[in-house]
Amino acid sequence: xxxxxxxNIRKEYDKGVVSVQDFNLEIRDKxxxxxxGPSGCGKSTTLxxxxxxxxxxxxxxxxxxxxxxxxxxxxxxxxxxFQNYALYPHMNVYDNMAFSLKLRKMKKDEIKxxxxxxxRILNLEEYLYRKPKALSGGQRQRVALGRAIVRDAxxxxxxxxxxxxxxxxxxxxxxxIQKLHQRLQTTTVYVTHxxxxxxxxxxxxxxxxAGFIQQVxxxxxxxxxxxxxxxxxxxxSPAMNFFFGKLEGNYFVMGDQKILVPQGKVENLRKQxxxxxxxxxxxxPEDIHDEPVFLDVSPETKFRAKIEVAELMGAxxxxxxxxxxxxxxxxxxxxxxxxxxxxxxxAFDMSKAHFFDKAxxxxxx
Amino acid sequence: xxxxxxxxxxxxxIYTTEDGALDASYKWxxxxxxxxxxxxxxxxxxxxxxxxxxxxxxxxxxxxxxTDEERRWKKAIDQAEEHxxxxxxxxxxxxxxxxxxxxxxITPVFFHEAIQELFEKPVPILWENEFEGIIIEEESTSEDTxxxxxxxxxxxxxxxxxxxxxxxxxxxxxESIQPYYRSVISDAKKxxxxxxxxxxxxxxxxxxxxxxxxxxxxxxxxVKNVLQEFIDDEDTLKMLETFVHSNLNIxxxxxxxxxxxxxxxxxLDRFFEKTGIDVRQFHQAMPVYLAMxxxx
Numbered sequence: 001x002x003x004x005x006x007x008n009i010r011k012e013y014d015k016g017v018v019s020v021q022d023f024n025l026e027i028r029d030k031x032x033x034x035x036x037g038p039s040g041c042g043k044s045t046t047l048x049x050x051x052x053x054x055x056x057x058x059x060x061x062x063x064x065x066x067x068x069x070x071x072x073x074x075x076x077x078x079x080x081x082f083q084n085y086a087l088y089p090h091m092n093v094y095d096n097m098a099f100s101l102k103l104r105k106m107k108k109d110e111i112k113x114x115x116x117x118x119x120r121i122l123n124l125e126e127y128l129y130r131k132p133k134a135l136s137g138g139q140r141q142r143v144a145l146g147r148a149i150v151r152d153a154x155x156x157x158x159x160x161x162x163x164x165x166x167x168x169x170x171x172x173x174x175x176x177i178q179k180l181h182q183r184l185q186t187t188t189v190y191v192t193h194x195x196x197x198x199x200x201x202x203x204x205x206x207x208x209x210a211g212f213i214q215q216v217x218x219x220x221x222x223x224x225x226x227x228x229x230x231x232x233x234x235x236x237s238p239a240m241n242f243f244f245g246k247l248e249g250n251y252f253v254m255g256d257q258k259i260l261v262p263q264g265k266v267e268n269l270r271k272q273x274x275x276x277x278x279x280x281x282x283x284x285p286e287d288i289h290d291e292p293v294f295l296d297v298s299p300e301t302k303f304r305a306k307i308e309v310a311e312l313m314g315a316x317x318x319x320x321x322x323x324x325x326x327x328x329x330x331x332x333x334x335x336x337x338x339x340x341x342x343x344x345x346x347a348f349d350m351s352k353a354h355f356f357d358k359a360x361x362x363x364x365x
Numbered sequence: 366x367x368x369x370x371x372x373x374x375x376x377x378x379i380y381t382t383e384d385g386a387l388d389a390s391y392k393w394x395x396x397x398x399x400x401x402x403x404x405x406x407x408x409x410x411x412x413x414x415x416x417x418x419x420x421x422x423x424x425x426x427x428x429x430x431x432t433d434e435e436r437r438w439k440k441a442i443d444q445a446e447e448h449x450x451x452x453x454x455x456x457x458x459x460x461x462x463x464x465x466x467x468x469x470x471i472t473p474v475f476f477h478e479a480i481q482e483l484f485e486k487p488v489p490i491l492w493e494n495e496f497e498g499i500i501i502e503e504e505s506t507s508e509d510t511x512x513x514x515x516x517x518x519x520x521x522x523x524x525x526x527x528x529x530x531x532x533x534x535x536x537x538x539x540e541s542i543q544p545y546y547r548s549v550i551s552d553a554k555k556x557x558x559x560x561x562x563x564x565x566x567x568x569x570x571x572x573x574x575x576x577x578x579x580x581x582x583x584x585x586x587x588v589k590n591v592l593q594e595f596i597d598d599e600d601t602l603k604m605l606e607t608f609v610h611s612n613l614n615i616x617x618x619x620x621x622x623x624x625x626x627x628x629x630x631x632x633l634d635r636f637f638e639k640t641g642i643d644v645r646q647f648h649q650a651m652p653v654y655l656a657m658x659x660x661x
Contacts, residue, residue: 013561038621038622038623039621039623040603040621040622051525052525053467053521053525053527054527072469072470072525073470073525073526074470074471074524074525078525080521080522080525081522082518082521082522083518084511084514084515084518084519086511086512086515086516086518086519087519088482088483088519089483089509089510089511090482090485090509091482099479099482099523100523100524103475103478103479103524133509144522147522147523148522234623
C-alpha cells in the first residue's frame, strides 16, 4: 500500500484556463479521502492528474516515495472506477474482469485466481458467466469495482462511481464501498459532488471551489468548524443559514431583531475589531429550535416567524421562513406539529453559531 | 508485380488474417492492391528498402494487421475518385468516427482489440498514425452497444487511456467517400480546439465549424459587438456558457454553478441592462454563444 503526496500541483489548459492551483495535500496510506465540490471545481481534474490521464502543468506528484509526473498511467499502480459502470457488453462477468489482465499477457491461472478472489469479495461468484445485460445496476457497478480489484493496485481512484445509481441503490453501494475499503485497506481517492456521500464515506474530505482547496479535515471538523462561508453552505443539507447584520453591544442586530451573542464570542469579535461592522451570522437549520424548553431558557435569542412552507420529512419538519426580511430554513422535531402559514416562536442556539467576515467570507475564529 | 518481387526476394510473403501478429523480423509494405507483404530483413539492403519505400507504402508493425474489410474500406477511400461510385459493401448507412488517443498510453494493437469488444460485430478501424484514426460504424439497432461516452469510461478505467471521439454524420452510398473521410478528420480537429468535451457529434460541431470559417476581423468584431463590457469578465462568460449548455434553463444553470436562482436571475438581468441582449430568448442567446466561441 502507499500514500500520495501532491505538492504545489497546478493544471492549466491550452487557452490559459486554470483548473487547479496551489494544490498541496498529503494523502495517508490506507486513507479514504474524498474530494468534494460543485462541478467545475477541479476535483475530477485532480483525480485525473493522479491517474496520469491529465498532464500536470506544475508541481510534483508522489505515489509512495516515487515521483510519478512522467510515469504513464498503466505504470502508476492505480485502479480506477468511473461514473459510468458500463461494461464490455458482449463479455461475461469473468471476462470483463479479466480483459485488462489478458491484454497484459498475464498467465491464465493467475488471472483466474485474481478474478475468483474479486468475485468472492463482491459476492459475484454466481454471476461470473452472465452477460452484463442480465445483471442489475448494482451488480454491474460491483463488476466495475471488480475490474479495479483484480489489478491488486496500491491506490484506488473513484470518480462519482455511484451517481448513475438510483437513490436506494446508492445508499446500499455506499456501504459496500466502505466495507470493501475496510477489508482491502487500499488508499482510496474518491470524487463526488454529493456532500452526503462525502460526509458518510470520508476518513478526511477536501472541499474544493474554483480550483482551490477550501478546507481539509475530517467530516466532523469540516461540518462543525467550516473555514469559510462556501464550506459552511456546501457541507450540510439543508445548507447553513446566513444572516447579515452588525454586532452592537452584546447583540447581533439585523433590522429590528436583536439576538444575544454568548460572552466568549462577543469578546472574540470585539478583540478582532468587528464591533459595529457588517458581519455574517451562520446558523445550521438544526440549531434553530421550537421546543418550549429551549425557548424558555433562550429568551434573548428568540424571535417570532411566520412559516411559509413546512415540509414533513417523517421524524423532522423542514421550515422555510424569514426573520428581519432574511430567508432561513429550520429543521425541527416533528413531535411538535407545525403547519404552513402558522406563526410561532423560534430561537437560535447561539453556542453553536458561527460568525464570518463579510468581506473575506472567512470564519472569524 | 508480387511474383516479380518474389524472384528478387524469395522470403516474400503475403499477410493473411489467419497469420496472427506480424513477424517483426520482416519488413512490411502495402502493395497497390492493398495486400500487406513482408520481406525478411536479412534479404534487404538499405538500397533495396529505399527502392521499395518509393513504390510501396511501408507498413508499421505497431498497427494491428488489417482485416480484409479494413483493406476494402481503405481501397474505397484511397481510390474513390478514380472509380466512383464504389459498390461495396452494402446499402446500410454508415458513419466515420474519428478517435484520438493520448501518446504512450496504449498500443494500436490493444486499442483495436478493446474496441472490437464494444461492438456487436467487428468494426473496421483505419489508422492515420499511432494516435488517431477512424472507426467505421454501420447503423445498428442493437441496444447492447454502449454510447461513445460510456466507451470512453470503460476504456479509461480498464485500460488507462484517454480518448476523444468525433462522430461524423451517417451516410448512405460511397459517393465522395474520400472528401467525407478527410472532412471528418479535419472537422474533428477544429471541434476539439473549441470544446473540451470528449465526445462531439457533427451536429454539436456545426457552430464551431461555422465560426472557424470566418476571418479574424469578423470574429473580433463579433466579440466586441456582442460581449461589449463583459468581454473579459470571466465569471459572466462562464455563467453565460453554462446557461447555454443548460438549454437556457435557470434552475439547471443555478444548480450547475452552485448559485442561488435569484442571484442568477439578477446577473442575467444585469447583462440585459448593460448590453440590451436578453439571453433568455434563444435568438438572442445564439449570437452570445457564437461570440463566446469566436473569443476562443
